[in-house]
Amino acid sequence: MKKFIIERNLPSAGNMTTEELKAISKTSVEIVSTMGKGYSWIQSFVTDDKIYCIHIAENKDDIRKHGKCGNFPVNTIEEIRYIIDPSTAA
Numbered sequence: 001m002k003k004f005i006i007e008r009n010l011p012s013a014g015n016m017t018t019e020e021l022k023a024i025s026k027t028s029v030e031i032v033s034t035m036g037k038g039y040s041w042i043q044s045f046v047t048d049d050k051i052y053c054i055h056i057a058e059n060k061d062d063i064r065k066h067g068k069c070g071n072f073p074v075n076t077i078e079e080i081r082y083i084i085d086p087s088t089a090a
Contacts, residue, residue: 001038001056001057001058002056002057002058002059003042003054004054004079004080005077006077008050008053009050009075010049010050010051010073012049013047013049013050013051014049016046021046027070028041028070031066035065035066037057037058037062040057042056
């Protein structure tokens with residue numbers, strides 16, 4: 001399995017209500033549960049006009065399928081090659 005970051009252009013994403021965020025989260029979880037593979041949604045980061053999501057999947061096509069089923073925009077998909085943080089400098 002590979003880890004990906006997905007960029008979703010969603011104008012005014014940062015203004016979504018708690019209920020709206022809950023609804024899209026619920027939709028995502030429901031779709032993941034029906035995909036029947038080792039597909040996982042890890043977390044998402046909401047900014048003013050975008051949502052960046054971390055998913056684990058076999059390939060980019062599975063991510064596109066998830067987006068299509070949930071009516072989520074998928075503007076870019078990048079495979080995460082490495083994760084670094086302050087401890088990497090040690």
